Amino acid sequence: MSIQIYNTATRQKEEFHPLNPPQVLMYNCGPTVYDYFHIGNARNFVVVDAIRRYLEFSGFRVRFVQNFTDIDDKIINRANETGEPWDKLAERFIQEYFVAADALGIQRATIHPRATEHIPQIINLVQKLIDAGLAYVVDGNVYFRVRRFHSYGELSGKNVDELEEGARVELEEHKEDPLDFALWKAAKPGEPWWESPWGRGRPGWHIECSAMALTHLGETIDIHSGGCDLVFPHHENERAQSMGATGKPFVRYWLHNGFLTINKEKMSKSLGNFFTIKEVLAKYPPSVVRFYLLSAHYRHPLDYSDAALEEAKSAVGRIREAVLSAEKLFELIDPAIAPPSEAEPSAEVAKFESAFCEAMDDDFNTPRAIAAIFEAVADLNAWRLKLAQDPRNPALAADVAGLINLVHRLLGVLGLDTLIFGEGKQDVGTESRLAEELLQLLVKVRKLAREQKQFAIADYIRDELATLGIRLQDLPTGTIWIKEKE
RNA sequence: GGCGACGUAGCCAAGUGGUUAAGGCGGAGGUCUGCAAAACCUCUAUUCAGCGGUUCGAAUCCGCUCGUCGCCUCCA
Numbered sequence: 001m002s003i004q005i006y007n008t009a010t011r012q013k014e015e016f017h018p019l020n021p022p023q024v025l026m027y028n029c030g031p032t033v034y035d036y037f038h039i040g041n042a043r044n045f046v047v048v049d050a051i052r053r054y055l056e057f058s059g060f061r062v063r064f065v066q067n068f069t070d071i072d073d074k075i076i077n078r079a080n081e082t083g084e085p086w087d088k089l090a091e092r093f094i095q096e097y098f099v100a101a102d103a104l105g106i107q108r109a110t111i112h113p114r115a116t117e118h119i120p121q122i123i124n125l126v127q128k129l130i131d132a133g134l135a136y137v138v139d140g141n142v143y144f145r146v147r148r149f150h151s152y153g154e155l156s157g158k159n160v161d162e163l164e165e166g167a168r169v170e171l172e173e174h175k176e177d178p179l180d181f182a183l184w185k186a187a188k189p190g191e192p193w194w195e196s197p198w199g200r201g202r203p204g205w206h207i208e209c210s211a212m213a214l215t216h217l218g219e220t221i222d223i224h225s226g227g228c229d230l231v232f233p234h235h236e237n238e239r240a241q242s243m244g245a246t247g248k249p250f251v252r253y254w255l256h257n258g259f260l261t262i263n264k265e266k267m268s269k270s271l272g273n274f275f276t277i278k279e280v281l282a283k284y285p286p287s288v289v290r291f292y293l294l295s296a297h298y299r300h301p302l303d304y305s306d307a308a309l310e311e312a313k314s315a316v317g318r319i320r321e322a323v324l325s326a327e328k329l330f331e332l333i334d335p336a337i338a339p340p341s342e343a344e345p346s347a348e349v350a351k352f353e354s355a356f357c358e359a360m361d362d363d364f365n366t367p368r369a370i371a372a373i374f375e376a377v378a379d380l381n382a383w384r385l386k387l388a389q390d391p392r393n394p395a396l397a398a399d400v401a402g403l404i405n406l407v408h409r410l411l412g413v414l415g416l417d418t419l420i421f422g423e424g425k426q427d428v429g430t431e432s433r434l435a436e437e438l439l440q441l442l443v444k445v446r447k448l449a450r451e452q453k454q455f456a457i458a459d460y461i462r463d464e465l466a467t468l469g470i471r472l473q474d475l476p477t478g479t480i481w482i483k484e485k486e
Numbered sequence: 487g488g489c490g491a492c493g494u495a496g497c498c499a500a501g502u503g504g505u506u507a508a509g510g511c512g513g514a515g516g517u518c519u520g521c522a523a524a525a526c527c528u529c530u531a532u533u534c535a536g537c538g539g540u541u542c543g544a545a546u547c548c549g550c551u552c553g554u555c556g557c558c559u560c561c562a
Contacts, residue, residue, distance in 0.1 A: 011490090028562095029562070030562095031562080032560090032561085037562085038562090040561090040562060041561095041562050042562085043562070044562040045562080047562095048562095072560090073560075074560070074561090156489085156557080156558085157489060157490075158488085158489070158557090158558070159488080159489085162487090162488050162489080162558085163488090163558070205560080225562095226562060227561080227562025228490095228491090228556075228557080228562080229556080229557070229560095229561055229562065230561085230562065231557075232557060232558065233558085233559085234561090256562090257562070258491085258556090259555085259556070259562080260562085261555075261556095264554065264555065265555075265556095266555080266556065266561090267562095268560095268561050268562090269560085269561060270559095270560065270561060271561090295498075295499070295510080296498085296499065296500095297499085297500080299491090300491085300492080300499090301491085301492075301555070301556085302498095303498090307497075307498085307511090308497095308498065308511095310511085311497080311498060311510070311511045311512085312498095312510090312511090314510080314511060314512090315509095315510050315511065318510080318511095321524065321525085322524090322525085325524070325525080359500090365500075367498095367499055367500055367508095367509075367510090368499095368500055368501085368508075368509080370499095370500095370509070370510080371499090371500070371508055371509035371510080372508095372509085373509090374508095374509055374510065375508085375509075378509095378526095381524090381525055381526070382525080382526065384525085385518090385525060385526065450520075453520075455520060455521070458520090458521095459520095459521075459522080462522075462523085463522095466523090471523065471524080472522090472523075472524095473523060473524055473525090474519070474522085474523080474524095475524095475525095476518095482524085
């Protein structure tokens with residue numbers, strides 16, 4: 001079964017075949033670092049991360065590049081407002097990107113190139129376009145000659161003449177044609193600049209991505225992704241620049257995620273209706289935020305609300321409860337019966353993995369993939385209850401263990417496993433070991449109380465533990481405890 | 487004005503020609519329990535915005551209408 005990807009360029013799902021399998025060359029447009037990124041930006045990063053993880057899970061070797069745009073009008077403006085030097089500001093928000101991205105379980109890219117570190121490559125690329133007659137210099141500015149590029153508008157489905165009629169394009173007297181866009185901007189007084197053959201200046205917005213993609217991935221890349229507002233003009237221009245310079249196909253599969261909306265309206269920095277990732281993570285744990293972002297298909301709009309996050313929280317809680325309860329149950333069972341952790345999944349268990357993969361193969365359908373996980377969770381709950389009643393049944397124990405492993409593995413593919421369950425319990429400090437033993441002791445005392453029908457005492461222990469975030473579950477085999485998260 | 491997306495239960499969200507329309511959240515009842523919690527079982531869309539059409543058969547294809555949103559300008 002092969003992976004199907006919806007390609008913006010062709011407006012249909014296509015079978016995914018990278019140019020040089022198993023290698024996949026992938027580029028995602030990263031943040032412009034002048035502020036914390038917002039939850040809508042986070043959607044792009046999380047979705048692309050899940051796609052990357054799934055490609056790797058499917059046997060591909062992904063070389064993944066995500067840039068930082070660290071020089072741009074917005075950064076300059078923000079720096080002027082706050083008085084912070086523009087490069088310090090950019091550096092600060094690059095670090096903030098990593099803080100939030102790490103929290104959300106977004107894996108680091110193979111390379112995180114920065115625009116300012118690629119000025120020579122940018123200049124080189126601009127020169128090539130000038131030499132090819134696709135760009136021209138006016139007063140230290142360099143513009144791309146849109147009408148000279150043969151397939152301009154092909155990606156976004158725009159027609160050059162209609163674009164002109166729209167006439168919303170910025171009018172600059174320097175340009176030969178209003179549609180032309182800047183490759184290199186002459187420095188205005190007080191602005192940062194680099195030396196170039198056309199005088200002091202800085203790169204235009206689109207050229208940096210072309211330069212970084214060409215530098216780190218080559219002339220033709222497999223997947224290029226970004227939010228759907230980047231289709232035009234950013235990606236259209238990027239494509240024109242890259243193909244104009246190399247004469248080669250630039251991107252084989254264009255992927256664009258839908259917007260995160262708020263009250264059904266696009267969340268955007270210019271509308272001011274956004275929540276930064278920092279604000280959201282202050283209210284909800286990363287596991288919940290990530291789950292929420294993957295709960296709709298990536299190309300569809302997703303509306304942000306507290307209710308939606310609360311729902312995600314409950315849903316994550318259901319998965320967590322099922323897995324932790326089952327794992328705790330094994331602690332009550334005769335170790336001789338408990339199967340090794342790498343138990344092979346039975347055919348019954350494997351069907352959930354097939355359903356999961358089938359969903360992900362179909363243009364990364366994460367909602368359907370999550371549904372498969374929930375079906376596995378339902379089975380896990382049912383079987384774990386049977387095991388609690390029949391703890392000496394090795395076949396049952398193997399099935400339960402197989403399901404536990406499966407759920408962990410599938411959550412891992414979505415990048416959720418670590419966020420929900422933590423890094424594992426390998427290094428338990430002496431303090432928490434002591435806490436664990438004290439907890440066991442309390443559970444034993446409560447057991448004695450219950451045996452003597454001293455229910456007031458038993459319930460007191462249970463209630464007090466609950467206020468500490470420890471919830472008890474009485475099973476036929478004994479009592480297990482689960483720590484509430486956060 | 488041009489181009490495009492979407493409208494599925496109380497809510498979120500899959501499904502894009504064919505047995506009973508996934509899954510989650512919420513709600514109702516029941517089982518288990520000393521009581522809980524968690525879990526389990528049952529119920530919660532005869533119907534997919536509306537109207538026409540194609541077809542043996544449509545939520546699914548086509549047309550129209552209504553509604554919501556996006557891109558065409560910096561934005562993931």
